[in-house]
Amino acid sequence: MRDLDDTDREILRLLLADGRRPYADIAERVDLSPPAVSDRVERLQDLGVIERFTVDIDGSTLRDGVQVLVTLRPDGHRVGDVRETLAGLDGVEHVFETADGRLLASMAAPDGEVRGRLAGALDMAAVREFSVDLLAGAEWTPALGDATIGIDCVECGNTVTEEGVLAEVGGERRAFCCASCEAAFRERYEELERGA
CATH class of the missing domain: 3.30.40 (Herpes Virus-1)
Structure with a gap:
């Protein structure tokens, strides 16, 4: 099994920019044939590097509530449970766990009532600290750098x-x-x- 090479990384960058980009277009940019690009994409899927092709929705064009960043500090032994519950809530887009055990989640709260919404889903007794910040904007840009498998x-x-x-x-x-x-x-x- 070989590692990622520069061509694989460029294919990934092109697909990150547009997951519906035709293989013929990618082939032209990486100097391969379309079947060779297809083979590489299939290999990246088999390896689990590409999990799925999905839609990237611009949340600013949809009215889905107030965008907030929630920070929680659960009890140490409950971090995994709280993270899993938080990730499963409607409106939660991303959940991050920091090395010191904090959880950060970006979410849309349709009614603007974040605290009540979380209290209905989470065992708040397991949360030592809790804060909510209104988001003015957000951007997610995956970086490949010189990634290896x-x-x-x-x-x-x-x-x-x-x-x-x-x-x-x-x-x-x-x-x-x-x-x-x-x-x-x-x-x-x-x-x-x-x-x-």
Whole structure:
């Protein structure tokens, strides 16, 4: 399994700018044939680098409520639960967890009542601090830089390098750091399948 090269990164940049860009246009810009671009995009999907193609909506053109940034500091052992609940709320666009255990969420509150809305969904007793800031604007620009593939082996958790193996097991593409991890995973998977 090879790592990302400059052509892969440029394909990703072009797709980030316009996910509906025709492969012929991308091919012209990266000096490949359209089928070669298609193969690379498929490989990036198989590796999980591209999860899906989606619509990027300009929230400023829609009337969906007051845009706010919510900052929460849950009790340490509750950060994951609060983050998961927060991410599932209608109107929440992004949730970030900081290294010190704070959660930041950008969201639209249709009625402007953020505190009541969160209190109805979250166990506020698990939240030590809470603040809401009105957003004047927001922009999200994913940066690739010199990114490399950082996939973990599904068997042992080690990083999958160029010597790694990408194999289909149970109808899904899975990444392994080596052939022995693939064999161990496949054997255990087939054993569980026989026992089911």
